Amino acid sequence: MAKTLYIFAGSVWAAAAELAVAELGYTDADIETKSVNLVQGENFAPAFLKLNPLGTLPTLEADGKVYTSTTAVVGALVKDAPTKVAAATAITETIHEDKYDPNFAMFAARNEAERAAKGNGIAGAFLAGRQGALEKYAADPEGAPFKAFYEAKLAQNGGGLAISNGTAPEEAKAGFFAMSTAHFAAIKAALYEILPGVLPASGFIGGATPGEDDFHVGAWLTRILLTCGAKSADDALAALAAAHGAPAPASVAAYWGAWTARPSWTKVYGSGLH
Numbered sequence: 307m308a309k310t311l312y313i314f315a316g317s318v319w320a321a322a323a324e325l326a327v328a329e330l331g332y333t334d335a336d337i338e339t340k341s342v343n344l345v346q347g348e349n350f351a352p353a354f355l356k357l358n359p360l361g362t363l364p365t366l367e368a369d370g371k372v373y374t375s376t377t378a379v380v381g382a383l384v385k386d387a388p389t390k391v392a393a394a395t396a397i398t399e400t401i402h403e404d405k406y407d408p409n410f411a412m413f414a415a416r417n418e419a420e421r422a423a424k425g426n427g428i429a430g431a432f433l434a435g436r437q438g439a440l441e442k443y444a445a446d447p448e449g450a451p452f453k454a455f456y457e458a459k460l461a462q463n464g465g466g467l468a469i470s471n472g473t474a475p476e477e478a479k480a481g482f483f484a485m486s487t488a489h490f491a492a493i494k495a496a497l498y499e500i501l502p503g504v505l506p507a508s509g510f511i512g513g514a515t516p517g518e519d520d521f522h523v524g525a526w527l528t529r530i531l532l533t534c535g536a537k538s539a540d541d542a543l544a545a546l547a548a549a550h551g552a553p554a555p556a557s558v559a560a561y562w563g564a565w566t567a568r569p570s571w572t573k574v575y576g577s578g579l580h
């Protein structure tokens with residue numbers, strides 16, 4: 307039965323669902339994809355919040371049900387798939403923990419120089435675009451049922467925007483730099499300690515071909531390498547080594563090679579890492 311998958315080209319977790327679709331033997335007739343522009347805050351539109359009250363991607367509508375988190379979306383795609391793959395293990399839950407959040411990694415800044423660079427880049431544009439959308443929808447009569455959601459998001463995103471655009475008070479910035487430093491250390495531990503504990507010497511966590519865990523871990527790793535400064539599959543391991551001051555563990559390097567050789571990875575990331 308037809309499914310509708312909501313994605314966005316810049317979204318790390320939507321990419322996990324897109325990798326799953328590409329690997330699982332679905333045809334174009336099985337799944338309709340719709341883009342929700344996160345930079346313009348389309349995920350905050352009342353019509354989208356009616357579908358997914360969290361306002362996040364990926365979101366999947368299938369068989370009269372709505373799946374609103376990445377693990378639920380990928381789980382539903384795996385369950386119904388023409389191609390059967392290995393089921394998720396504990397690493398899927400681990401990689402989704404807040405302390406390893408690949409979205410925060412995009413905004414994190416450990417000092418004033420990093421803050422200024424990111425504030426003037428995609429991260430700053432993203433926060434500003436969202437704030438404008440939240441203001442618009444909060445003032446729209448159709449947004450009335452989501453008033454509490456908009457107020458919380460306006461405060462949270464506005465705080466992030468003030469740090470990003472440099473107008474936040476010094477102590478708020480200092481707190482953000484400390485949080486970012488801790489996040490960078492947690493990501494390093496994931497890359498150099500946790501992943502080597504679960505990645506095979508070759509192939510995927512799910513075996514010779516990607517399994518359910520791999521859709522999550524592959525998308526997470528791609529985003530993290532981007533935040534290390536990678537521009538493509540080819541320069542990513544050097545970027546990782548430079549960012550963290552140590553060569554990539556052998557299993558992480560092999561895993562990156564395995565994923566980037568897949569047509570599915572090229573389909574999802576060919577036009578740019580995200």
Ligand SMILES: N[C@@H](CCC(=O)N[C@@H](CS)C(=O)NCC(=O)O)C(=O)O
Pocket residue numbers: 317318319320344349361362363364374375376377402409
């Ligand atoms: N833990 C959630 C996170 C999903 C998430 O944060 N998705 C991002 C895109 S990668 C999003 O939709 N962000 C919009 C927002 O938070 O406003 C999940 O796995 O579903």
Ligand SMILES: *[C@@H]1O[C@H](CO)[C@@H](O)[C@H](O)[C@H]1NC(C)=O
Pocket residue numbers: 437463464465467468471472473
């Ligand atoms: C910076 O962010 C704050 C908080 O959202 C906002 O009120 C202000 O207009 C922004 N200033 C600039 C120069 O973008």
